Amino acid sequence: MISGLDLSTDVVALTAALIDIPSESHHEQQLADHVETALRTYSHLTVSRFGNTVVARTELGRAERVLIGGHLDTVPANSNMPHHVDGDRLYGLGACDMKGGVAVSLSLAASIAEPVRDVTYVYYECEEVDGKYNGLAHLAESNPELLVADLAILMEPSNAGIEAGCQGTIRAEIKASGVRSHSARPWMGVNAIHASREILSRLETYEARRPMVDGLEYREGLSAVGIRGGIAGNVIPDECVVTVNYRFAPDRSTDEALAHVREVFDGFEVEFIDVSPAASPGLSRQATVDFLAATGASPAPKFGWTDVARFAQMGTPALNFGPGDPSIAHMKDEFVPLDQLRSCEMQLRSWLTAD
Numbered sequence: 001m002i003s004g005l006d007l008s009t010d011v012v013a014l015t016a017a018l019i020d021i022p023s024e025s026h027h028e029q030q031l032a033d034h035v036e037t038a039l040r041t042y043s044h045l046t047v048s049r050f051g052n053t054v055v056a057r058t059e060l061g062r063a064e065r066v067l068i069g070g071h072l073d074t075v076p077a078n079s080n081m082p083h084h085v086d087g088d089r090l091y092g093l094g095a096c097d098m099k100g101g102v103a104v105s106l107s108l109a110a111s112i113a114e115p116v117r118d119v120t121y122v123y124y125e126c127e128e129v130d131g132k133y134n135g136l137a138h139l140a141e142s143n144p145e146l147l148v149a150d151l152a153i154l155m156e157p158s159n160a161g162i163e164a165g166c167q168g169t170i171r172a173e174i175k176a177s178g179v180r181s182h183s184a185r186p187w188m189g190v191n192a193i194h195a196s197r198e199i200l201s202r203l204e205t206y207e208a209r210r211p212m213v214d215g216l217e218y219r220e221g222l223s224a225v226g227i228r229g230g231i232a233g234n235v236i237p238d239e240c241v242v243t244v245n246y247r248f249a250p251d252r253s254t255d256e257a258l259a260h261v262r263e264v265f266d267g268f269e270v271e272f273i274d275v276s277p278a279a280s281p282g283l284s285r286q287a288t289v290d291f292l293a294a295t296g297a298s299p300a301p302k303f304g305w306t307d308v309a310r311f312a313q314m315g316t317p318a319l320n321f322g323p324g325d326p327s328i329a330h331m332k333d334e335f336v337p338l339d340q341l342r343s344c345e346m347q348l349r350s351w352l353t354a355d
Contacts, residue, residue, distance in 0.1 A: 005038040007110035011341050012090060015103035019083040019092035025073040025129040028052040032072060035106070035123050044113040045121075048146075052125040053135035055146055056109055062118040064287065067149035068348070069136065069307070070102040070156075070322070071127030078332040089335040096324030100336035101155025104323065104345045108352065115352040120149060127307065131276065136307050140314070151287035152311040153348075157324030160340040160347075162295065163302040164216060164288075164319055166309055168254060168278030170246040171225070172261055174199050175269040180238035189236035193229045196240040200224065202264060203244065211249045214281040216301040218249035222264065243273075247304075250278035250312075279309040282317030291319065294351040321348075 005017060023031040032052040039047045045056040052072065074094035083092035090100070102123060109121045124135030131137060140147055156163070176196040181189025208220040222244060229240030248257040254277045262270055282288055283299060292299060299319070302308070304326065308318035323340035 005034045005106070007038050007106050011103050011107045011345050012338055014107060015090055015095065015100050015336065015341060016083045016085075016092070018099040018103055019090075019095055020081065022077070022081065023072050023074055023094070024076050025126050026133070028072045028125045032123070032125065035072070038106070039109060042110055042113075045109060050139055050142065051135060053139055054123045055139070056121045057146070058115060058118045060114065060118050062116065065118040065120060065149045066287070066352075067120040067122060067147060067152040067311075067316075068105050068108070069122040069124065069152065069154050070098050070105050071125070071135070071307075072102065072123050073126055073128050074099070075128050075330050080332050080334070088338050090338060090341070091333060091335040093334070095336040096157045096334040097326070097329035098155055098157060098322060098324070100324050100341050101157065101322035101344070104341060104348065105155055107345055108348055112349065112352055116354065117352060119352065120146065122147075131274075134307070136310060140310060144314070147311070147314065147316075149311075149316055151285070151291060152308065152316050152318035153291070153321050154306055154308055154318065155322035155344075156306050156320040157322050157326045157329055157336075158300075158302075158320045159325050160323050160343045162292065162297045162299040162319050162321050164214070164281035164283060164299040165250045165279045165312070166302040166306045166320070167218060167220070167247045167249060167304060168252070168257055168309065169274070169276050169305045170248070170257055170261060170272060171274040172244050172246070173271045173273055174242045174244060174265050175271070176240045176242070177269070178236065178238045178240070181236045183234045183236055186236050189238070192237045192240040196227070196229065196242055199242045199265065199268060206264065209249065211251050213249055213251045213301070214283040216281055216299065218251075218301045219303060220249055221245075221247045222261075248278055250280045252278065276305050277309050277313060279312035279318060282312070285317040288317045288319065291351060294354070295321075295347045
């Protein structure tokens with residue numbers, strides 16, 4: 001049992017401590033309690049809490065404010081707790097996504113009393129589940145003034161490099177219709193599962209775009225992620241539904257992306273079940289330029305959706321910058337390299353303290 005979080009400890013030890021506090025989505029209260037209690041011991045921070053989302057801010061009247069955010073929740077456990085260290089890697093549930101990033105942020109919040117930029121630190125709940133539960137989204141609705149910043153940095157795993165913007169994502173159900181009949185007399189009906197071959201054919205021959213946005217090449221994708229049809233073993237089905245996922249580049253608005261999906265599946269009934277906008281890299285914004293110069297990193301495109309899109313909707317440039325390889329997030333044996341934990345902390349510390 002963790003008695004309390006020591007934010008003054010080494011970032012590796014802090015990451016290990018965070019891993020050992022269970023915080024699966026919808027069950028973040030214990031970790032949020034620890035984070036809130038630890039942050040309230042620092043007089044240079046103004047701390048507030050909304051559900052299981054914790055916000056800590058400096059109020060120094062600096063000319064610029066940066067927001068550094070990370071989610072507290074993890075996907076369900078998979079026999080990967082508690083943590084363990086093997087060589088130069090720290091293993092455990094959420095090590096990569098994203099307790100390593102949260103540890104970096106907490107270390108900075110505790111130890112930098114007078115940053116050259118005011119900082120808003122946000123630790124939020126329910127990022128790994130349906131967006132209606134997302135703590136950052138709730139905060140944007142209830143207290144949007146707390147998210148105002150010149151630049152937002154989300155500590156999403158990015159191999160300790162900068163991944164700019166993000167792709168938008170759409171899930172849609174494409175329905176093929178038929179006529180139900182007894183399977184002993186199939187000529188009396190029209191088999192909707194057979195009719196879905198045209199949907200699958202369009203997906204198989206689809207040529208995804210690779211547009212350049214702010215000098216970064218994004219790779220789109222349109223893929224089947226599920227299929228269902230049939231009600232009994234002796235019935236010709238009158239409906240077959242193919243669920244598709246469209247990942248679209250930030251040069252397309254949400255409306256343009258929706259229109260594209262309708263165009264691809266023209267002639268079929270299309271129902272959209274989940275839509276999240278893309279986020280432009282915003283690499284020309286001054287706050288972003290300064291951060292890139294300070295880290296010396298070359299930005300890469302984000303292949304996936306993150307909460308940077310929420311800031312893009314508010315007109316705030318946002319970047320993904322955190323320890324860990326995003327390709328191993330949610331895996332049973334996910335880990336975070338020790339050197340990436342220290343590298344991210346060092347670069348952000350330098351940026352927040354250098355004149």
